[in-house]
Amino acid sequence: MINALGLLRKRRFLPLFGTQFLGAFNDNLFKQAMVLFATYRIFHDPRAEASFSALAFGISTLPFILLSALAGQLADTLDKAFIVRIVKTAEIGIMLLGATGLLVAERGHAHTSLILMLGAVFLLGVHSTFFGPIKYAILPQHLHEDDVLGGTGLVEAGTYLSILLGTILAGWMPIEATAILVLAVAGIGWFTARAIPAAPRMGPRLRVNFNPFTSSWRLIRATLHIPRLFLAICSISLFWTIGAVLIIIFPPLVKNVLTTTQEVASLFFATLSIGIAIGSVVINTLLKGHISARYAPASIIAMGVCVIVFSFVVRLWVPAPAGHLYAWSEFIVQPRAIPVLGSLTAIAVFGGMFVVPLYAFLTTTVGKDQTARTVAANNVVNSAAMVAGAGAVLGISYLGVRSQDMLFLVAAMCLVAAWLAQKLHRACH
Secondary structure (H helix, E strand, O other), X not given: OOOHHHHHHOOOOHHHHHXXXXXXXXXXXXXXXXXXXXXXXXXXXXXXXXXXXXHHHHHHHHHHHHHHHHHHHHHHHOOHHXXXXXXXXXXXXXXXXXXXXXXXXXXXXXXXXXXXXXXXXXXXXXXXXXXXXXXHHOHHHHOOHHHHHHHXXXXXXXXXXXXXXXHHHHHHOOHHHHHHHHHHHHHHHHHHHXXXXXXXXXXXXXXXXXXXXXXXXXXXXXXXXXXXXXXXXXXXXXXXXXXXXXXXHHHHHHHHOOOEOHHHHHHHHHHHXXXXXXXXXXXXXXXXXXXOOOOHXXXXXXXXXXXXXXXXXXXXXXXXXXXXXXXXXXXOOOOOHHHHHHHHHHHHHHHHHHHHHHHHHHHHOOOOOOHHHHHHHHHHHHHHHHHHHHHHHHHHHHOOOOHHHXXXXXXXXXXXXXXXXXXXXXXXX
């Protein structure tokens, strides 16, 4: 087996890795800049902030529900590298729209800017919907079977490292610089996409069903009859629902409970990204390339425990004086800053250890001519679950439930995910 990092020297992997890295970076940089700008510059009410965060998340996720089935069918019918090039060309136009929204927002036209930026968020969701099945489905086609887990781990680690960079820059860069950078990165991604080797269809040409509802239902029905696929998709979906809840509640929690600036909010998201990247590498090392859910139940239970610890640490936080927010330099010297960051890192590490092997199940359980549709079916179920999670946060926040109290809901969901993972492990043996 090629050492996982050794794959980065291979043309059959490096261009795809680079394209995915740049795309995830750009997507996260724009979305994070938008959410932080709205949280700190437009809205001044915790409920409104949580509602906007949930709305933005829901809009970005909706295309996965509507278009994943079509994306999976096309990826299993056409050359996957060809589709990637089309998608990356479209990204340039999307980022032009988003950059315009950022610049309009900086000039104080809040209503117009929010429409432009949310429109770009929706189109980025469409972009990710068509690229998502390919980034995993192309791996078994370009890599040897015993390198698929390592390649999956690198894609996950690279994704979260790119999110790390995008998150940090979103909190620190001026809006004008962000607008320029998202356009530049989209252009670079277009060039890396052209270097991805051809990945033609592996089976007969499919008759594509363009109806989003019937195609989604048929896709899911054709996939979930395999027990371990069903359990893997359910486990992944619950994990990303947990992630959706955390992503939505963190900006208002950081601003209103920890009373810190948007730079510290970026630090929080960066810490999550680092942790998941570390977890992705750790689990690949522990499993030695073998695809197994052996460590998944323990990993997600440990994640739930860390969520509870994080909730209690947050409750003990001493807020800044009225009218003041802790800057980065002030936050880090607070007595409980290290426990806050430490528990947050642990949450992410155990999360990465949980989810990476499950994605490897998706791409190795079925034939290579079905992998994109399998990933697409997973995306449909994931997205529906995440939208449900966003809706739950929206409803719970209107009932007056605080962000730190919602963390107990996250911990409970971890227990359900552990039960599903244990069933998956048994189904594989």
